[in-house]
Amino acid sequence: MSIGELDREHVAVSEIFKSYQGEGLNAGKPAVFVRLALCNLYCSWCDTKYSWLTPDRARVLGLKEYYYSMDKARFQIYSPIELYKIVTSISGARHLVLTGGEPLIWRYRLVEFLSRLKSDGWFIEVETNGTIPPDPIDVYIDLFNVSPKLSNSGVPYRYRIVENALRRFVELAVMGRAIFKFVVSSHSDLDEIRELIRIYRIPKNRILLMSECRDRVECLERDRYTVEFSRKLGVGFTRRHHILDGYK
């Protein structure tokens, strides 16, 4: 079955692997990662384009450099039960990180998979760009890592900031069930973050800044500034441990 022929039950998965959570509140904890296919945004610096940039999407977005250089994106198609069996067959972690792409695109098809894992006592995190309200799966999720995109992503504001979704994640943050993570690349990002904090009343104790960087040297260099930016805003900071420490 190809991604274009999906029925209402199956999900398209880019990859499944076991590693350590590389960012945020649970950095360093062993976890099973399920990277779902597709994304509703197209950030210029996205480091997982292979999860969403099909040749068709590249053509629609006019991203010629990727369209011509990319192999056809390949995904595995699974039913909720197949996904459950694969994830629970991986030993040594009862901690799931659902990532993407944008995993909430698949939220209605994930209900059975997540409810089974939750009944088994798994800790479940979701990494999201914050543009899609998380119901009906929010009841199964222990922590949403919400990463609203700034103008440094190259995506227009109306696509990357969706009011009703963001307000729901702020409610979850107040309840201790979501953390906001902003990727910063320069000092000019701080005004945008301040504005989002002001408009949406994002609690500062639920915000982390993280450098936009692709390799160890770049991350170490930029982290020096990002720590400083965090102090200025009065929010937290997270490193990209998976890049700094060399795990997936």
Ligand code: SF4
């Ligand atoms: S929202 Fe995330 S997965 Fe989607 S394009 Fe942006 S960085 Fe990549």
